[in-house]
Amino acid sequence: MGKITWIASYPKSGNTWLRTFLATLGTSGSDTKFDRLQSIPSATSRMRLEKVMGLDTSWMRLNETEAILPDFFNHLAAKTEGTLFFKTHHAFLTNQSGDWILPQEATQKALYLVRNPMDVAVSFSYHNGHEDFDRTIDLLADRDATLAHQTDRFTHQLPHRISSWSNHVATWRNSPIRPLIVRYEDLLAEPFKCFANITEYLEISATTTTLANAIERCRFEKLKQVEEEVGFHERPPSSRAFFRSGKSGDWRNHLSANQVSRIVDAHHIQMQKLGYLDALGNPR
Amino acid sequence: MSFAYRAFGLTIQSEIQLPLLQNDSDSPDIEIRYGKCPQNLGKATKHGLKFEANSDEFLLKVDGCADYYVTEGKKVTIQPRDKSESAESIVSLQLLGPVIAALLFQREELFLLHASVVARNDKAFAIAGRSGSGKSTLATALLDLGFQSLGDDVCALSFDANARPYARPSIPSAKLWKDSIELLGLEPEGLKRIAPAIEKLHFPLFDRFSRVDTPLAGIYLLTGEHGLGDILSPLSAIEGLSAIKEHQFRKIIATGESQQRHIFSRSVMLANATTIKSTHRGPKGTTLKELATHILNDTERWER
Numbered sequence: 001m002g003k004i005t006w007i008a009s010y011p012k013s014g015n016t017w018l019r020t021f022l023a024t025l026g027t028s029g030s031d032t033k034f035d036r037l038q039s040i041p042s043a044t045s046r047m048r049l050e051k052v053m054g055l056d057t058s059w060m061r062l063n064e065t066e067a068i069l070p071d072f073f074n075h076l077a078a079k080t081e082g083t084l085f086f087k088t089h090h091a092f093l094t095n096q097s098g099d100w101i102l103p104q105e106a107t108q109k110a111l112y113l114v115r116n117p118m119d120v121a122v123s124f125s126y127h128n129g130h131e132d133f134d135r136t137i138d139l140l141a142d143r144d145a146t147l148a149h150q151t152d153r154f155t156h157q158l159p160h161r162i163s164s165w166s167n168h169v170a171t172w173r174n175s176p177i178r179p180l181i182v183r184y185e186d187l188l189a190e191p192f193k194c195f196a197n198i199t200e201y202l203e204i205s206a207t208t209t210t211l212a213n214a215i216e217r218c219r220f221e222k223l224k225q226v227e228e229e230v231g232f233h234e235r236p237p238s239s240r241a242f243f244r245s246g247k248s249g250d251w252r253n254h255l256s257a258n259q260v261s262r263i264v265d266a267h268h269i270q271m272q273k274l275g276y277l278d279a280l281g282n283p284r
Numbered sequence: 285m286s287f288a289y290r291a292f293g294l295t296i297q298s299e300i301q302l303p304l305l306q307n308d309s310d311s312p313d314i315e316i317r318y319g320k321c322p323q324n325l326g327k328a329t330k331h332g333l334k335f336e337a338n339s340d341e342f343l344l345k346v347d348g349c350a351d352y353y354v355t356e357g358k359k360v361t362i363q364p365r366d367k368s369e370s371a372e373s374i375v376s377l378q379l380l381g382p383v384i385a386a387l388l389f390q391r392e393e394l395f396l397l398h399a400s401v402v403a404r405n406d407k408a409f410a411i412a413g414r415s416g417s418g419k420s421t422l423a424t425a426l427l428d429l430g431f432q433s434l435g436d437d438v439c440a441l442s443f444d445a446n447a448r449p450y451a452r453p454s455i456p457s458a459k460l461w462k463d464s465i466e467l468l469g470l471e472p473e474g475l476k477r478i479a480p481a482i483e484k485l486h487f488p489l490f491d492r493f494s495r496v497d498t499p500l501a502g503i504y505l506l507t508g509e510h511g512l513g514d515i516l517s518p519l520s521a522i523e524g525l526s527a528i529k530e531h532q533f534r535k536i537i538a539t540g541e542s543q544q545r546h547i548f549s550r551s552v553m554l555a556n557a558t559t560i561k562s563t564h565r566g567p568k569g570t571t572l573k574e575l576a577t578h579i580l581n582d583t584e585r586w587e588r
Contacts, residue, residue, distance in 0.1 A: 046415065046416075047414055047415060050415060051536060052332070052333050052536060053332070053333050053334060053382075053536075054332060054335065054381075054382045054385070054534045054536040054537045055334075055344075055346075055378060055381050055382045055534070056377065056381050056415070058415075058459075058478070058479070058482060058484055059374050059377060059478060059479030059481075059482060061481045061482075064348070067347060067348075068333075068334075068347070071333060071334075072333055075332075075333045151481060151482045151483050152461060152462040152463055152482075152483040153461050153462070153463045154415065154416035154461055155416075156416060
């Protein structure tokens with residue numbers, strides 16, 4: 001009987017960077033490879049579910065998918081020894097039967113990575129292949145937001161609800177699996193300290209040297225360079241590059257005053273809690 | 285009321301209508317009936333996510349839809365959980381997917397690949413690949429270039445005494461997403477959805493369907509990605525065996541030593557008897573017709 005550790009975040013919040021780091025940690029050498037991400041697959045991979053179920057899932061909509069996922073994760077945990085890692089963008093919600101979609105009984109731990117929604121708004125726009133920030137700001141505020149729910153084409157991902165940015169943060173913060181919350185901005189500012197905390201929390205043994213080595217091999221510039229050289233399989237077709245700027249505070253170069261205040265109005269409670277606003281409620 | 289169909293070289297007598305299949309009048313090899321399924325199997329040796337199985341029995345329970353019980357490679361019992369018309373379309377999907385796979389595994393006659401199959405000049409070619417890689421779309425495009433279909437989504441292979449594989453006619457209807465229908469220049473008008481909530485449609489292939497077992501010449505393995513360089517690259521024998529293993533149809537369902545042995549021996553025969561070519565979509569901007577033409581030209585050079 002194994003258990004699952006979730007690497008969870010709202011999209012465009014550093015999930016891939018963190019996964020690349022964890023997948024690189026156990027390897028020696030100096031290369032940067034995306035293939036290693038297979039060791040932390042997506043919780044919403046349609047192929048994985050189809051393999052285990054033995055049936056075509058294209059007829060399953062959001063409700064049917066959410067109904068089966070708790071059993072799926074419990075089944076996977078029961079069939080494996082040790083720890084399974086999964087990446088997910090799910091908000092921490094229940095399905096129609098009232099069961100947590102990511103079941104508590106199959107869970108070992110969870111890491112929740114969070115990023116300033118101002119930067120998320122910019123990054124998510126580019127990710128979706130446009131610069132219509134207002135449209136993305138609407139998406140960030142939509143409590144019913146769902147990814148991969150197209151009904152006229154094949155999607156590699158199963159439909160999954162991400163809800164609004166604030167609700168995503170709140171549902172994870174209040175979830176019974178009590179994740180370790182890590183801010184993307186802190187990972188950027190103090191990578192060694194933060195990654196050391198993360199490995200300690202996950203009970204992964206790592207020496208100072210292996211930590212430093214993995215951090216160096218997964219620097220944003222390196223990831224960007226590898227994507228330019230060999231591409232990145234998780235890049236959506238509409239997006240020019242998965243790894244674009246990776247910086248914190250880039251929103252100042254893109255968002256209008258009105259767009260900033262729309263984001264603050266919608267998300268100030270969680271932003272305040274996470275230190276993205278100063279005492280007066282102004283963006284830091 | 286009962287209906288008779290032919291697929292996989294078998295005559296299927298069914299109480300449920302399966303309009304995707306061709307009619308038949310022979311004495312039945314398989315019976316599909318409504319009835320009561322067991323709650324669980326007393327002696328299950330495999331516990332899947334929604335199914336249980338041993339070497340002679342298979343029980344699948346799809347919540348809010350139906351339960352299915354398969355025995356002796358002959359009998360299928362369906363116990364609907366939802367009697368609506370929309371559920372019926374999903375029942376027929378599951379019947380022609382995991383349920384028929386379980387039955388064929390029990391019979392140990394055919395080897396199943398997750399592939400669509402086309403044939404021309406007495407040579408069959410399997411178009412294999414993961415879900416969403418474009419198997420049905422490419423196979424349907426090849427029908428416009430003079431091929432006949434031997435089935436969509438599942439390639440059923442028998443082997444002769446010299447271990448040569450033959451593709452046996454499977455399902456004469458392609459499942460195509462709306463965007464593929466548009467790409468193929470087909471008319472979606474009048475086509476039935478495979479399930480109520482999605483725009484994936486049944487495209488009947490009856491008029492371009494071959495009813496003859498055809499020697500399998502090769503397998504095109506779709507990556508589903510665009511790429512640079514040669515569109516086709518042959519796999520080594522060992523890569524081929526591993527690809528065959530990866531692309532078996534619903535292999536999770538096969539249960540018991542005897543079924544596993546049958547599958548393994550057929551995988552090896554298939555790897556020895558055919559060439560498998562990894563196939564990408566060509567550089568960005570390559571049209572479906574260009575890709576299909578590229579495959580057509582390649583099949584003409586294919587030696588057996």
